[in-house]
Amino acid sequence: MSKLKTTEDLFAYSKTLSVIPAEDLVNLLLSSKIHVPYYIHRFVLRETIYPKVFANALYQTYTDELKYRLRGYNDYSIYLLDKLISDFNLDFDAAKYKEIFFDVLFLNAELYGIKDHFFNELDKLKYKYLVDFETINYHNFMSMFGKIFFEPSGYLDGVKLTILKDVMIHSSTLGDLRGLGEKYGVKVPRRINKTQLVDILAKRFRLSDEEVILLNAKSVLELEIYAKEKGFSISIDLKKSDMVEYIVYSLAMYHQEVTKDMHNYSVPLAVDLDSVKIEEIKFESNDQDIPVILDEKPIFATAVKDSEPIIQEEEVIEPEPMPEPEHIEPIVEPVVEPIVEPIVEPVEDKSEPVVIDKTPKVEVQTPVETKTQIHDTESVSNPISTDSGRNFSEEERALLDEKINIIIKKYQRKRHQKTFWTIFWVLLGVAIIGFVGYSYVIYTTTGNLPFGIDVFW
16 A cells, blocks of 8 residues: 555556456455445445436436436435336446445545555455456346445435435335335335324334323324424325335334444546536435434544544534423313214314304315325224313314314215115115006906016916
């Protein structure tokens, strides 16, 4: 390493290593006990395939929806990058990947404890092969190179948990999220039950056993309102954000310590003039993202000298501290009004009485992001009464109106079904009576039954 005195020397040296087969490089890295976090692989892969993903000819074939999602390309997870390669059958440039990988590795040699011995071993491998680049597809390449990577604490699929939800909402489809779950052994359902909802809230907010008992006494609607009051939106019918939440919950990744990224990413990246330039999205942490422990710890034990600070690609954005779990005050159980089919009993509110007719007409403006359809038995059969004297906010009233409207539609459907079957049986009875009368007339006139029916008496 003594002969490589400048970063330009290091970058030039990296180019010469592209001729070494991936298998030999992996064996050397493993024997040198060099393991690299997955977010480095994400960075290297992202820059390797960038010219192909944004090639003007291919980009013009993308749908508007995909073009919008590609605005978040810089924070794409590994799963999404892999999917781009497979969906569009992109050629994998193994030589370019190796070059960028070693650029990052050498630029951060002190973090990995790389010494002259490692460079000497690379020289031996380099001169062992002809000047020719390895041709290998991405799947086979990763089956070997993937052995050196690991997922550090506070990350999932190479993305920091503090921005994971925002990234996946803007950059993936519902199918992508189910695929991400399958990659990590999680089957993401279309909807969850009340027990799972309570467990998610308990894990996310670190609730005590007593607080969980109080949550179990609530209806699904009350649980959704409770989550909103704590600044967190979730529904039993899983939207994109809920699906990410479910994956993290299933993997027990709440409140992990975030591993601090101390890497220097200032490596030379070739500019492809044929690549399309896009407006990128900058993702930042917010109160909807996965809760983590704020005290970040460096991934490597090797200390960095104060005189040689590591240059980071971007500022590490830390999420706001999680508040201590609040004690849930007992509430008065909502009064359940009996429902007599097909009449919907009115719901009374002491402060603002609301009367619902037998043929109610409720106009509900459903929020864009709220498409919850209640199938939970308890939440459908037990409309919440405000006899406890509690004043609901406008948001809560909107949720109540939505649930009431669903109940009304349910019983209207039942009433229509009942009307249909009543008319059907009446018509059938009239037809039978008419046929009997017609048969009697024919028999008394001709002595025979109509339609050649044999006389059986």
